[in-house]
Amino acid sequence: MVHRIIEWSLRNRFIVLVLTAALFVWGFLSVRKNPIDAIPDLSENQVIVFTEWMGRAPQLIEDQITYPLVTNLQGMPRIKYVRGTSMFGMSFIYVIFEDDVDIYWARSRVLERLSTISQTLPQGVTPQLGPDGTGVGHILWYTLDAPGLDLGEQRAVQDWYVKFALQNVPGVSEIASFGGFQKQYSITLDPNKLLYYKLPVTSVINAVRTNNNESGGRKFEMSEIGYIIKTSGYLQSIEQIQNIPIKNVGGVPVRIADVATVQMTGETRLGIFDQNGEGERVGGIVVMRYGENADKVIDAVKKKMNEIAKGLPEGAKFDIVYDRGELIKDSISSIKRTLIEEMIVVSLIVIIFLFHWRSALSIVIQIPITLAISFILLNAFGISSNIMSLTGIALAIGVIVDNGIIMSENAYKHLAERYALWQKEQKNKTI
Known part of the structure; x- marks a missing residue:
């Protein structure tokens, strides 16, 4: 089979070149469409059910809310397991689905089941779904630097102005407020x-x-x-x-x-948020939706912040505490630099040791083509460009070059043997 493919490729060089060029262009476009993140999303496919019943002890929450919810949610299709946690005044249920289940299908099924369970819960208790974000969805943390406002006023600005504006950014699942006093x-x-x-x-x-x-x-x-x-x-x-x-x-x-x-x-607080030992701060956490491009969402949030800042009270401004965008840019640029350095070093070594520019060119040209095609597969399997995936590509360059060297050396060997045989035949004819 391999021999037939090689034979067909040699007889149809133009078609092979056109197909290779088409794959390279497709791969180049896939590079631009591939989502970028610093770390791979290895979190479970889960739906969180949050229930609040303030003033009740954890044991009562466990008996009246957590246990009924866990037992009723276990019968849903394509579910792996259900975990429940009870604490003072709150209950958390983690419904873990199979990895290939669509998250929004899972959320609709949980919501459908909750509509029938709610009748068995205490009066006034209403379970609600958590945000449609992953465990690594916290992409940006910010605080409000407003020295002229007290903590209650800062929290009011965060909850009734900043939060609603940032939630309209595409790709943002939730803005979780923290710090200050809720009046x-x-x-x-x-x-x-x-x-x-x-x-x-x-x-x-x-x-x-x-x-x-x-x-x-x-x-x-x-x-x-x-x-x-x-x-x-x-x-x-x-x-x-x-x-x-x-x-x-x-x-x-x-x-x-x-x-x-x-x-x-x-409102009664269970903790405070202190920044750099300078006192309490009020802020929010930007939670990204499933499957979104973290780099684009962060850029959109920052752009929206510049618009929101014009409506903040005088002297107030945003102070970004954690920005995954900087980590993304640093990690991706480091991997890109490594890839470029590897390509240059490998190309020079191949040229020096083979000392045959056509053979070296056939090997070096495989590197960018293979890298471009690999991004087609990344998009097909829903894998983002992160430290793990790009490092794997960088490590695979050696295999790509090694394969090219073996094929070139093997072809050169057979051509040399055929050429020696041809020279021998010509000598015999002359004699």
Whole structure:
């Protein structure tokens, strides 16, 4: 079979050259389309289910949420195993699928199963899917350098301005905020005053809940003009919360301010984010989607940051803490430099030792053609250009050159034998 291929190639040199040129052009275009990353994505094909039930102990979370979810999610098709973790107020379920399963098909099946499981969970508990990102999807970390704002204001800018803007960048799955204080109204009840006015805690909760509401009426037309009737009842300040009536005692309303203290506080935190020992910072983590080009996503995020920076409060700016783009550029440039150096060194050695430019050219020309064709296969199997894949290509250059040298030497040997035989025949004819 090999002999027939060689024979056909020798008889159809023009076709072989055209096919080789076409493969080289295809490979060159594949190099530009191949996704670039610093490290290969070896994470499992998983879907994360996150459930929050604040104030509950880990054992209660395990019994009421984690165990029912794990047992019900195990029966899905093409699943490998399900892992569950319970902690204070939170439950995490990791559903691991087979490697060849499409991640969005897997997420739809998990979401489909959760729609039936939710009825068996405690009231008010709603499981939700985690971001469609991998374990190595954290491509960029940033903080807000805003000396003129307190931590609560910085977190508000991050959650209500920066986060929503960066989530619109193509390829970004989620912007995970960290640090600072999430502002909230805190109502601290005085048990002695509740006992004096004979008020249960539920009465205070219901009073706040019913007074923080907005309801609609109907459309009223007068003089050919339509008016929408509605009531605006959303609480907007501490004073409004303090003036909410709870009950009436002898014609005098008992307000929230009479039995509790209302103040603006931050949500309870389990840790802080300190940067370079200079104090707390507020920021976010950019999580990339499955199968995206990390280099392009990072460039798009940075471009969007330049646009967002124009709308930040005066004196505030972005401070990039971790940027995988720099690691990608350094690692890829190092591998490229190594490849070029290997190609030059191998070419010189081949030319020096063979000392036959046509043989050396046939060997050297195999290197760029083989490298270009290898990127066609990388794209076909969904492998990105990273340290591992490019290092493998660099190591394979020796095999490519070695094969070319063996073939050239073998061809040269047979040609020399045939030439010696031809000279002997010519000598015999002369005699």
